[in-house]
Amino acid sequence: MGIGERVRADEPPEIVYYVASSLDGRIATPDRGAEWLEPFEVEDEDYGYAAFYASVDAVILGRRTYEQCLSFATWPYPAKPCWVFSRRPLEPARPEVTFTSESPGALVARFAAEGVRRAWLVGGAELAASFRNEGLIHEYVVSVIPMILGEGIPLLAPGGPRDSLVLAGVKPFGNGVIQLRYLWTKGLEW
Ligand SMILES: NC(=O)c1ccc[n+]([C@@H]2O[C@H](COP(=O)([O-])OP(=O)(O)OC[C@H]3O[C@@H](n4cnc5c(N)ncnc54)[C@H](OP(=O)(O)O)[C@@H]3O)[C@@H](O)[C@H]2O)c1
Numbered sequence: 001m002g003i004g005e006r007v008r009a010d011e012p013p014e015i016v017y018y019v020a021s022s023l024d025g026r027i028a029t030p031d032r033g034a035e036w037l038e039p040f041e042v043e044d045e046d047y048g049y050a051a052f053y054a055s056v057d058a059v060i061l062g063r064r065t066y067e068q069c070l071s072f073a074t075w076p077y078p079a080k081p082c083w084v085f086s087r088r089p090l091e092p093a094r095p096e097v098t099f100t101s102e103s104p105g106a107l108v109a110r111f112a113a114e115g116v117r118r119a120w121l122v123g124g125a126e127l128a129a130s131f132r133n134e135g136l137i138h139e140y141v142v143s144v145i146p147m148i149l150g151e152g153i154p155l156l157a158p159g160g161p162r163d164s165l166v167l168a169g170v171k172p173f174g175n176g177v178i179q180l181r182y183l184w185t186k187g188l189e190w
Pocket residue numbers: 018019020021026027028029031032033034061062063064065066068085086087088100101102103104122123124125126127128130153157
């Protein structure tokens with residue numbers, strides 16, 4: 001199945017961790033900044049983003065990533081329901097946003113009941129680790145940025161089981177970005 005393709009209606013919702021990472025596995029600088037990605041945000045290349053975005057029914061964010069998104073000039077996730085994980089009593093700043101403190105598994109069960117077939121787990125590291133630890137990430141699409149940050153927020157917060165993955169795609173871009181696509185299948189071990 002390609003990046004833009006959707007799962008069948010009788011299959012469980014797909015959760016895709018689609019993320020940009022430095023070569024040394026960092027998704028943000030230690031101050032949680034995203035400025036390091038700016039040189040790679042170019043007008044003539046979207047790295048397949050539009051097709052990917054069209055393929056998801058919802059987006060899922062951790063509270064820190066959500067607060068960072070609110071600081072951007074425009075809301076980055078138009079026309080999609082947005083689920084934000086937080087254990088705090090917060091009021092959504094946007095109509096698309098629903099806060100939840102349920103488990104990742106409970107949200108995925110809700111998705112199944114409500115017809116959400118494929119969702120983008122935006123991150124960050126802590127929330128992505130929560131989903132992985134419950135065996136809920138089906139697909140990893142990692143755009144490896146040709147930079148080494150040396151320190152910062154990891155792709156996944158530490159901890160959890162060992163997972164074996166199947167390579168489903170590699171796409172190099174002229175500016176040195178490589179997009180890797182891996183699938184996780186429960187029970188697969190190398
Ligand atoms: N490079 C990329 O593509 C990319 C993509 C996304 C994010 N990022 C970066 O990631 C960084 C943020 O990552 P992060 O790991 O620090 O934070 P995060 O995962 O965005 O948010 C962590 C917060 O989410 C809530 N949370 C996480 N797991 C939860 C669970 N199971 N149940 C309930 N609430 C839960 C908690 O909120 P409360 O504290 O409110 O309870 C927690 O403090 C930012 O710097 C952002 O730039 C980078």
